[in-house]
Structure formats: C-alpha cells, structure tokens
Amino acid sequence: MQASVPVHRLRADRADRPGIPEATVARLPLYLRVLIDLADSGVTCVSSEDLAAGAGVTSAKVRKDLSQLGSYGTRGVGYEVDCLCEEISRELGVTQHRAVAIVGIGNLGHALAGYGGFTARGFRIAGLFDADPHRSGELVAGLRVRPMDDLESVVASEQVSIGVIATPACAAQQVCDRLVACGVTSVLNFASTVLSVPAGVDVRKVDLAVELQILSFHETRKSRAAMSSVTAAAATAAVS
C-alpha cells in the first residue's frame, strides 16, 4: 500500500533517501572502526584521505559513501569525527545494542561467545544454545549454555533479532527454520550450507574454507605465472 497523498515531511534531510547501496553499507563498519580509534586518540577532524588510509579504501570511495548519508563534511577541512561516528552508528543501528543468540557451542561457538568484538561494537549476547544436553549448564565466557528447548522463550524475552549459526552443516537448516519461526529476521551462518529462508529474512554467510580456497587460487595463479614466464623464457631461448 503506497500512500499517494503528499505526506508532509518532518525530516526532509534524507528521509526520502533512495536506499544506501549495498557496497556502501559494507564499508560503513570499516569507517566506524577507524573513527572510534581516532576519537579515542583525541582526533576531532579527519580528511577523506586519512579515513580512506585507515579503512584500506580510496578517498573517492569514502567521499561518495559518506555523501550517501547526507553531508557531514566541511570543504577544505574534513569530517568531524564525533558527528560522523554518531551518524554512522545510527545508520547501522548499533546504538541500541541488538541482542544476538549463538546456536552451536562447539569450537567456533566458543570462540564467538568469547570474542570481545561483539560486545564492544554494539551487540549483546543474549543466549548460547547447544543441542547436546551434556553442554547445557556449562559456562562459556561467563554465560550459561542453554538447551535448545529454551530457544523460543529467550528469543522472545530478550528480543533477539540476530541469530548466529555455528552448528554442523547438517543441523543448520533446521536451526535456521526454528530461529525464523520465532521471529529472528537476520542470520549469520558459519555452516557450509546454503540456507533457505522466507523473504524478509537476511542471511550472511561466513565460510572459512572458502576464504582459504580463494587464497589458494591466487597462490596457484602466482606460481603458474612464474612457471609460464620461465617456460616462455625457455621457448624464447630455444628460438633464438
């Protein structure tokens, strides 16, 4: 249902923004990290060039990305660190400390539960779950592991909006379905399976083996290049 009447805009600023490009969204967290570091160091103003260097991108990208949020820079000067921090945090929605549930407390689940970066960046671990009854009650990173039976009640009471799946691949879809059924609309999947979810649910996938394989490809390419250059040299030598 689209309202076709001319709605009076209270926040004319950028409330009518046509959606921030995905590529930009993926970089906002990088900028935020750099900005927080700068703020901690007492820096109050930063140029797109410096911000770019810290985030590992080009300055043109920084400017274009930040212009998507509205204009928070001053020409000839740069961007105000505090202001930009706040703006990006608000845009990412990390000001409200979202609740996260981690399912599957194996090796990886342990590591995720103990990973300081989550709590440091606006997330709260609301619950750890494992299917193995022997694990229930175990203390991991100061949190008690709960049985899967508690999943629904915890998600509801703690208002969990993000589920992290760190189970074996075979259990991942089942766990995902259960998370979605009780209202979770974002999933971070560490299992090496494709999850199918209804529309409106976002899934991001992190596969460590895939990352290594991509690196392996480039390694192979590099050594092939070295190989073919000596082959070419040999051929050249043979011809001459």
Added chain:
Amino acid sequence: MQASVPVHRLRADRADRPGIPEATVARLPLYLRVLIDLADSGVTCVSSEDLAAGAGVTSAKVRKDLSQLGSYGTRGVGYEVDCLCEEISRELGVTQHRAVAIVGIGNLGHALAGYGGFTARGFRIAGLFDADPHRSGELVAGLRVRPMDDLESVVASEQVSIGVIATPACAAQQVCDRLVACGVTSVLNFASTVLSVPAGVDVRKVDLAVELQILSFHETRKSRAAMSSVTAAAATAAVS
C-alpha cells in the same frame, strides 16, 4: 618481459585464458562443495539448475562461471560431476594440500585449529604459533603450539604459503610483516585492522563484527520501513 615470439602452445586448451573474474573465483569453492556432496551420493551428472540450487546462486551464473574454465558440460545433459570436481580443484589449486600456519592461539585460533573444514578441503595445518610463552607446548587439536621464534624455520621447512592471523589487532601488522618476510604470499586476516603488504601478496579479511553490523543495518532498515509505513498510514488517515 613479454615474449613476443610465437610460443608453441602445448596446452592450447585455456592456457591463454585472460584471467578468471574474481566474482567467479569466489563461487568456485561453493560449486566444489556441492559437487563433492553429489559425488558422495553417487550422482554422476548434474545440470546447471541443480548445481545452482545447491550453491545458492542462479543457473545463468553457474553456466557463465563454468564456461570460464573451458567447456566441461554437455548440452542437453549437464555436467559430469567427477570431471568438474577435478577441474575446479585443479583450478583452485587444492589438489596439492597447501600448508597453513595459524598465528595467535586465543579463542579464535583454537577454533580454527580444531575446524575440520580446513583439512577436509585440501589444507594442512603446518603450525600453530603464539607469542605467549606459557602457551608454547600446549596441545591444541592434536598439534603443539610453538613459540614465535620457530615461525621462520617452520614456514621454510613445511613450505607454508598461507598465513592465518588470529591475533589481537595491535599485533596483526607485525605478525603479517614477519610472515611476508619469510615468504608467505597469502594472508587470511581475522584481526580488525587493515594490513599493508607489498605487491604480490594477497590478503583476505574476515571481520565478524562487520558482518553483524551489516545485518544490523538491514534490521534497522526493516524496522524503519515498518515504522514509516505506519507513519504514512497515520498521515493518510489524518488527511482524509
């Protein structure tokens, strides 16, 4: 130095390929996983449609990607699973079981060392390293943790080509420099820092907090959309 003489091509096949697009490379591991599963299930032939479903992409992508490797499909039939498996494995260079060194055996390093996916997919963990002397000698996933002093000798003797950095952010660049200095040309970085490396060295970065923040953005967007639709509805009601 480019040889301008007409070199006789022994492998006219695709030795002169103009480089496989990065996006394709990133998907090859997905296809490989599906293909291995299929092979294990005794399936010998697969269509682009089925392969796409398993990998979570579109069939058009699959066909375009696979056509980059050369033509290993049969029109009207599909792709031969074994053949394609082999081809992709060869392309990714995972047939030769590359050696990997993991530096930083904290929470995450532990998880990585114990992660079965590495060894299952053509990688061999050649060494675990930690700066903390108390950790040296500790047994993690059947492997002994070594002091950083051993790094250079192990990288050389085990022919390590990929380094995994799972240290705190503050140590990452230093570790990276050391890895690069002793010949490592691919780095997988889990620390939330941008690493600077010389040309010819590939770095991939996995940042768990970033993934969550991206999900958080979409969550926020979703709730904003819901919010503005009720606002619009209210405004519409007020107007009428």
Added chain:
DNA sequence: GCCAATTTGTGAAAGCGTTCACGAGCTCTT
C-alpha cells in the same frame, strides 16, 4: 579583503558483474 591551498561533493565516464534470451548440440521416442 584577496589569493593560494585544501578538501568536500558530485556529475560523467569507465569498468565489472548479472541477467536475459536464444542458438547450438545432445538424447530419446516414435
């Protein structure tokens, strides 16, 4: 007050990746 030096913001162009659409080639049935 004016000029030089900076640095943002942004259209335009170029590059890359995805999707579409359909011809080419294989199999199976009749």
Added chain:
DNA sequence: AAGAGCTCGTGAACGCTTTCACAAATTGGC
C-alpha cells in the same frame, strides 16, 4: 531418421560500483 524436449554456451543489455575530474566552499596568510 526425424522431431520433440532438454540443457549448455554465449553475445547483448542492463545495473551496480568504482574511478575520474572539477566546481564549490572553507581556511589561513598577508
């Protein structure tokens, strides 16, 4: 052997992303 039904391979179109280049705006020196 001929035609129907699939499915691959691939140019063309489309859209998203990056890069380029420069006008607009600010500061600081003189």
